Amino acid sequence: MAIIYFLIGCSILIALIFLGAFFWANKTGQHDDTHTPAIRILFDDEVEEEPDLPTEEKKE
Secondary structure, three states, rough: OOOHHHHHHHHHHHHHHHHHHHHHHOOOOOOOOOHHOOOOOOOOOOOOOOOOOOOOOOOO
């Protein structure tokens, strides 16, 4: 029976840790922008130009 009290105490402690992490994330602005991540996939990535590779001399 004592193990049940121990497990209940551990589960409450873990729940409080997760609740604290949730409030910390909200306080630091983790959930401020919910629109941009949903449309970010629609934007094209910038294409980087490949450097010119040396070519063989053209034969005339």
